[in-house]
Amino acid sequence: MEKDFIESNGEKIYFYVQRKNVKNINLKVNIDKKVTLSIPMKMSLDKAKDFVKKKANWIKKQQDFYDTFAEQKENITFEDGETVYLLGKQYKMKIISDNHNSVVINNKYIEIHIKEKYIDNKNYIKKVYEKWLKQYALNILEKLVIKYQDTLKKYGIKIPRIEIRQMKTRWGSCMPACNKVIFNLNLIKTPICCIEYVVLHELSHFKHQNHSKNFYNFITIFMPDWKERKKILDEEFMGVVK
Secondary structure (H helix, E strand, O other): OEEEEEEEOOEEEEEEEEEEOOOOOEEEEOOOOOEEEEEEOOOOHHHHHHHHHHOHHHHHHHHHHHHHHHHHHHOOOOOOOOEEEEOOEEEEEEEEEEOOOEEEEEOOEEEEEEEHHHOOOHHHHHHHHHHHHHHHHHHHHHHHHHHHHHHHHHHOOOOOEEEEEOOOOOOEEEEHHHOEEEEEHHHHHOOHHHHHHHHHHHHHOOOOOOOOHHHHHHHHHHOOOHHHHHHHHHHHHHOEEO
């Protein structure tokens, strides 16, 4: 992998180049803000640099977004009025002293009810909220997996085991050998249309274990607007240009 940089508005933007058997240039900004470029085997590095220069403002925007994204997602302080995201919508957090633990969605608020003796224990509140969030995500993902598996079962696709975990660079991962699909917990913070796309995407890997033309043609049969849904994830969340 080759490393190079361009200068834009007095700043250096470093990027990594991978030569692949592709027809077009693919640019990706990872959640760690690393910029990678996939280019055709015979393309010159100068042409790749020109492409990066044209996308410099977009790259900077994505990197700035990840600064904000990381701060909001990883450094929640669990204070009243703090903004959290669920299914693509913003909610205000309310911490409420109670005689039991629970989390309730109430209009524009996510109410976190905490036993009185733990009301000042931020780590405890975080564990209560994350446990609820994982179960909330699992409930939605299980229903969507059943929905799309019912459509795909004639292709031999069975209901897989579902696992939810924190992942840095993927929204989902399919493991056909053990009939399992892993979903990123942060996926539940994106719009439901995006979650549906990721579910169909991962289930389709049981039929096509690659990202070939046949794979995307297969998805198009069941979700003709998948490109629009993917674009929301790519440009607003994961920073992928294709």
